[in-house]
Amino acid sequence: MKTLLDVVKEIDSFPYHGSTDYNQFTDSLWRFYLPDDPRPHGYIPNFVAETMPWTPDFHLDASSVPKRIQLIADSPATANKAIASLLQTARERNLFPGLTGWRNEEYRVLGAKSDIRIERAGASLLGITTTGVHMTVYTRSRGGSGQLLIWVPKRSASTKVNPGKLDNSVAGGVPAGMQPFACLLKEAAEEASLPEELMRRCAKAVGCVTEFSAKDGGKGVLAPSLKYVYDMEVDGEMELRPGDDEVEEFRLMTAVEVKESILEGEFKPMCVMVLIDFLVRHGVLTCEDERDYAELVARTHRYLPFPTS
Amino acid sequence: MKTLLDVVKEIDSFPYHGSTDYNQFTDSLWRFYLPDDPRPHGYIPNFVAETMPWTPDFHLDASSVPKRIQLIADSPATANKAIASLLQTARERNLFPGLTGWRNEEYRVLGAKSDIRIERAGASLLGITTTGVHMTVYTRSRGGSGQLLIWVPKRSASTKVNPGKLDNSVAGGVPAGMQPFACLLKEAAEEASLPEELMRRCAKAVGCVTEFSAKDGGKGVLAPSLKYVYDMEVDGEMELRPGDDEVEEFRLMTAVEVKESILEGEFKPMCVMVLIDFLVRHGVLTCEDERDYAELVARTHRYLPFPTS
Numbered sequence: 001m002k003t004l005l006d007v008v009k010e011i012d013s014f015p016y017h018g019s020t021d022y023n024q025f026t027d028s029l030w031r032f033y034l035p036d037d038p039r040p041h042g043y044i045p046n047f048v049a050e051t052m053p054w055t056p057d058f059h060l061d062a063s064s065v066p067k068r069i070q071l072i073a074d075s076p077a078t079a080n081k082a083i084a085s086l087l088q089t090a091r092e093r094n095l096f097p098g099l100t101g102w103r104n105e106e107y108r109v110l111g112a113k114s115d116i117r118i119e120r121a122g123a124s125l126l127g128i129t130t131t132g133v134h135m136t137v138y139t140r141s142r143g144g145s146g147q148l149l150i151w152v153p154k155r156s157a158s159t160k161v162n163p164g165k166l167d168n169s170v171a172g173g174v175p176a177g178m179q180p181f182a183c184l185l186k187e188a189a190e191e192a193s194l195p196e197e198l199m200r201r202c203a204k205a206v207g208c209v210t211e212f213s214a215k216d217g218g219k220g221v222l223a224p225s226l227k228y229v230y231d232m233e234v235d236g237e238m239e240l241r242p243g244d245d246e247v248e249e250f251r252l253m254t255a256v257e258v259k260e261s262i263l264e265g266e267f268k269p270m271c272v273m274v275l276i277d278f279l280v281r282h283g284v285l286t287c288e289d290e291r292d293y294a295e296l297v298a299r300t301h302r303y304l305p306f307p308t309s
Numbered sequence: 310m311k312t313l314l315d316v317v318k319e320i321d322s323f324p325y326h327g328s329t330d331y332n333q334f335t336d337s338l339w340r341f342y343l344p345d346d347p348r349p350h351g352y353i354p355n356f357v358a359e360t361m362p363w364t365p366d367f368h369l370d371a372s373s374v375p376k377r378i379q380l381i382a383d384s385p386a387t388a389n390k391a392i393a394s395l396l397q398t399a400r401e402r403n404l405f406p407g408l409t410g411w412r413n414e415e416y417r418v419l420g421a422k423s424d425i426r427i428e429r430a431g432a433s434l435l436g437i438t439t440t441g442v443h444m445t446v447y448t449r450s451r452g453g454s455g456q457l458l459i460w461v462p463k464r465s466a467s468t469k470v471n472p473g474k475l476d477n478s479v480a481g482g483v484p485a486g487m488q489p490f491a492c493l494l495k496e497a498a499e500e501a502s503l504p505e506e507l508m509r510r511c512a513k514a515v516g517c518v519t520e521f522s523a524k525d526g527g528k529g530v531l532a533p534s535l536k537y538v539y540d541m542e543v544d545g546e547m548e549l550r551p552g553d554d555e556v557e558e559f560r561l562m563t564a565v566e567v568k569e570s571i572l573e574g575e576f577k578p579m580c581v582m583v584l585i586d587f588l589v590r591h592g593v594l595t596c597e598d599e600r601d602y603a604e605l606v607a608r609t610h611r612y613l614p615f616p617t618s
Binding site: 204308 | 326490513515516517519535537591592596600601602603606608609610611612613
């Protein structure tokens with residue numbers, strides 16, 4: 001029988017410092033540096049470093065410990081041009097499957113000293129932390145119990161990414177140039193037809209969750225992620241309805257059903273940390289009943305080895 | 310002008326992996342091991358390892374990397390006897406100032422495979438994670454604004470520990486043999502005269518916070534800590550009143566006043582992580598307004614290098 005911690009470990013799969021495979025794994029990685037910033041902004045595995053069509057804007061130093069890739073640019077504009085041109089070339093040559101999902105939408109590099117941007121589909125190739133907003137919309141059952149009921153969208157069977165999976169009530173990446181809450185307003189209208197007036201009155205910022213995924217045991221790309229988390233309680237009259245074709249329907253699930261669906265892998269993996277954080281903050285999971293409570297709380301708020309401010 | 314992150318760094322002062330002083334600092338420490346458990350349960354600085362009157366129950370290996378102190382015992386009972394006798398001797402010889410605060414109350418060693426216990430005043434000498442419960446009691450101002458108001462006790466000027474400081478509404482260490490929520494019920498009655506019926510109906514488990522303190526830059530003891538966190542919203546009629554002499558009075562403070570008092574050092578340091586977590590979960594701090602938001606959230610939920618389950 002799988003536990004929540006098992007599920008979390010599959011998602012937050014980059015080893016923790018102190019684990020047996022940590023040193024061997026991280027020693028093999030390249031650190032990615034932006035101009036005039038001594039803090040690494042991403043880890044890059046060997047197969048990416050070897051395959052990427054680096055231009056002279058990127059200085060690779062395999063002899064330093066750990067290995068370094070330094071972007072050299074005299075302004076944010078030239079830095080952005082160098083990154084965009086690198087990824088565009090890699091895409092044209094079809095070097096990485098991830099780039100087939102090119103979005104023409106950019107993330108701002110979190111914690112960079114200036115406005116450095118990267119195409120969403122290319123962020124994880126350079127190990128750049130992606131930024132999202134996730135909101136859980138919930139209500140309480142009528143009658144005495146006041147049981148928590150969560151509005152869960154089921155993705156359409158015909159959608160390209162994660163067909164048929166369950167999703168967070170509202171979720172999306174934060175594009176460069178947009179503040180997280182403004183992004184949430186946009187996504188809430190598009191995905192769940194939630195009006196801005198209701199959102200401004202009832203949506204509440206409640207924290208953020210983090211994870212660091214190392215797909216295929218590090219043979220795939222490394223994807224650190226930060227999600228700003230919001231809750232919105234609505235009354236029992238309110239009904240969520242899909243705002244686009246990606247979602248087939250919204251259903252109300254009890255907190256216990258949500259937990260079971262996480263364990264059965266019915267949710268998109270990127271929802272899991274947000275939902276566990278929700279279940280903890282609302283007292284559905286407690287330290288008395290959930291053996292791995294403290295570890296779940298710590299792992300859903302992992303300290304990323306990259307700047308966040 | 311101090312920031313919340315500055316305050317958090319003073320409390321959560323054990324260096325993070327990747328920081329410049331991490332390796333040098335942690336390499337100097339001893340790891341403390343319980344019988345039949347490959348996971349270290351604490352870090353011990355040199356001055357403690359050199360001063361502690363170790364008995365043959367403890368095997369010190371200075372040649373291993375990192376250095377190890379292994380408790381050898383064939384049962385939980387003999388392990389507990391060895392720890393108690395070690396600390397009792399150290400106390401009698403007056404070897405460590407911390408042991409003058411001997412409580413005759415034991416913590417259970419978190420995550421130990423059996424019921425291993427340690428006197429509260431001695432936990433940090435062996436680097437054992439301490440366990441507490443903290444509850445924030447709050448209400449909302451009348452009228453349209455619904456502003457959050459937090460019930461804050463001011464400690465008596467004549468109390469021995471932290472006289473005159475502000476404190477969490479209810480807080481205490483979890484003694485061995487007691488579940489966290491049961492402990493909270495006891496503390497709520499003793500410290501704030503809160504009846505059990507109200508607590509069972511309104512107190513909500515909302516997570517846990519962690520911190521790892523390295524006092525005096527590691528020249529003092531190392532104190533990892535885990536606090537189970539609860540919220541309780543009460544109506545405007547309810548008034549909290551001290552249940553013992555440690556507290557002089559309870560006052561209602563706005564969330565902004567609480568934040569300012571944290572910055573001015575008016576709260577006991579052990580309250581800070583709990584209050585910042587509260588301010589984040591209730592949307593008082595947001596990623597738009599607080600530059601270090603993501604780092605504050607990660608640091609208040611630090612992954613401790615010791616077992617928690």
